[in-house]
Amino acid sequence: MFENLSDRLQNVMHKIKGYGKITEDNINDMMREIRLSLLEADVNYKVVKEFTNKVKEKALGTDVNAKLSPGEEFVRIVRDELTELLGGDSVPLTTDKNPTITMLVGLQGSGKTTTIGKLANLLRKNHKKKPLLVACDVYRPAAIDQLKTIGKELNIEVYSEGKKDPIEITKNALNYAKENQFDYILIDTAGRLQIDEKLMEELQNIETIIKPHETLLVIDSMMGQDAINVITGFNDKLSLTGVILTKLDGDTRGGVALSVRHLTNIPIKFIGISEKMDGLSEFHPDRMASRILGMGDILSLVEKVSSEIDEEDAEKMVKKMTKGNFDLEDFLNQLNQIKKMGPLENLLKLLPGAKKMGLNNIKIDPKKMARTEAIVLSMTPYERKHPEILKASRKQRIANGSGTTVTEVNQLLKQFEEMKKMMKMMGSGNFKLPF
Template sequence: MAADGPYNERMFEVLGERLEGVFKRLRGKGRLTEKDVEAALREIRLALLEADVALPATKQFLAGVRARAIGDDILKSLTPGQQVIKIVHEELIRILGEKESAIRFSSHPPTVIMLAGLQGSGKTTAAAKLGNHLKKKGRRVLLVAADLERPAAIKQLEVLGEQAGVGVHADHEAKDPVVVARDGIERGKMQADVVIVDTAGRLHVDEDMMDQVQRVHDVISPDEVLFVLDAMTGQDALLSANAFSERLPLTGIVLTKLDGDARGGAALSAVTVTKKPIKFAGVGEKLTDLEPFHPDRIASRILGMGDVLTLIEKAEEVVSKEDAEKQAKKILEASFTLEDFLDQMQQVRKMGGIGDMIKMLPGIPGVGKLSDVDVDEGDVKRIEAIIRSMTPQERRDPRMISGSRRSRIARGSGTAVRDVNDLLKQFDAARKMMKQMSRMKPGKGRKGGFPL
């Protein structure tokens, strides 16, 4: 199933270039040390976390990559960066989809498929989609409405079943989902090749719900127990996947709402916890919006969405050497305006640290420790808004920004006067520091009282 379409090849290339950037930045040469690989793995770790992969899953995944990446043959190869990316990509695909992922049909029909998952995860929709899919393949399908928690749930399945043109077993008077499920199976034995049982979920994992799905499970002995997971669940995917897999012998996962802007991390979390393959992906609300799962697409999504990776790529191109030198010169000449400040914040953010820029300033000892300074994206956005709300004169000469100007700027930028004050204070401090730096002539030791 891991088809290598042109899209994926391109993703792979882009990713390759990005991480090449990391390695270039790290070493400036082709050879890598174990330490370099660790640094790269840290970047990948951030990318995974940003893609909403739960931390334990991230750790487990990276351990697998590390074991493969820190081998002599990789480190000594001519293109270690590319090798590491290749490993990351391969490992993701391997974990996400190496296993058999089609529905396993029973040799004693009807094949019984049970769907379980939290409320709103897309179980009822998935039941109908799956019914529709299997009907098109020539199977006689019966859907069973074993969610009695909400009256509307039965109706929903009936409507969807009718749309799909498959039978629905429902009992509007029933009180016990176990009875409905059992009756549904009995009916299925006469009328269907495949019986799909929809069950009730709750908003959060709770004992009652687990108890109920377990009882339904025990009475229908399904061939497939599919855990339905909303891809937008993010970090919580791990919790619910864990809870369901502890109570039910899951055979696979249906990942829904992949048409949204989910970053795909839930896929890796769920697969790591359940050790079961994702069999289908829901990609919309319509009956036909169900696809076999493509591990390579999700792998690319998970890796490709990492802002961190983009950031690394950008660092090389945005802060070209000339830019950095120009900036450094300005700093030395202390002709540093709020516009520059904003520019610099943005660059620093893109580079992931202020250290690289400062290192380019000549003759400044002991600034290495600054390389750990982080700039928060929210801060940069706020600062940007504030500076954009200033007039050009104000940007050049912030001393003219009086109290009334401050409130005007705060209003214009949707921030508080306190934010404006903070920024001006910060800028003033930065400028003072730069003036002190500029008094230090490169190579001639310290003249000003630069506080190192």
């Protein structure tokens, strides 16, 4: 996601951090670089122009903050403006009505049906909701089956009446939901290849009669700038409350994510990051901006961790990590919990400076993970709490016990120390950019 953009912007930031002073002269080259990277990422040119003008104006106009170097100040300005561009404050999904009704609309193939499943999964997991999926794409029998398959996979109920009037179906589904204590209704609708009068009319009718709390437009980020016209087209007929941008995991340049809010004033509420049922993330402009600039997305990481493991445990762990008294015993627990969380690669990408540390391309070898675990298991509990006492003979014993070598034991200890340092920095609140 945003890899090229992220690379290029990070290079600019790296250069500018060394500047003792920001002047009209030295800033122009930098602004040019930023402009080109945004254009190359397929950000709308008007948006790019406004963005770079704003950054430049602020950079030349700010009093230098005593705590930050001019370069750092510049990075801060870019981050703030990027956050603003991405939408400023995040706009959360309505979840507090009983039942909350959400309708997903969009062109054919944009990802509506898949996203319905992902969203229901997320609502159940993070918001403790009992969702009901409603099949209103009645034109293609395969569409109903697709939703049913997703429902089965997730063990979430699907309401369908086959090929009937979508408005009738939705009304009946609403009654069914009330009778059966469903508190979140997700309506899957039909799409066309292009915006089509007849379909719009049907969607408008559903909207008028059912009055959904959320009407979310699902849009394929691969569409690039055309996405803006589609959003405007749908919003002319319907009252969109948000956009879900799918397929950001593909080779999309992603620029549309940076243009949507500014050009349409409709917030992005979620992004699709894989085909799988856990491939949907809440969209937070500030976190995304930090991520693009290589500052990491530690909040999403913590959230991901805590949605999978016991919340209290997670909180304790984060406290320990950030205070720097995280020991190898904790590390072992983490290792076990991480195994439950699925691909570690995805988590590592969220860390600050992931790219600089090569963590974004890392392939985790399960065998290596097992060796790491074996090494820690071969230590005594005291050693795990006080790794500093590990000298040559103890290391040899651990290597023998775990069927590894002293070099591997040393490597693990070194990595662990670095990890600890990094965690402590993140927790100190004055985390410096890792470049």
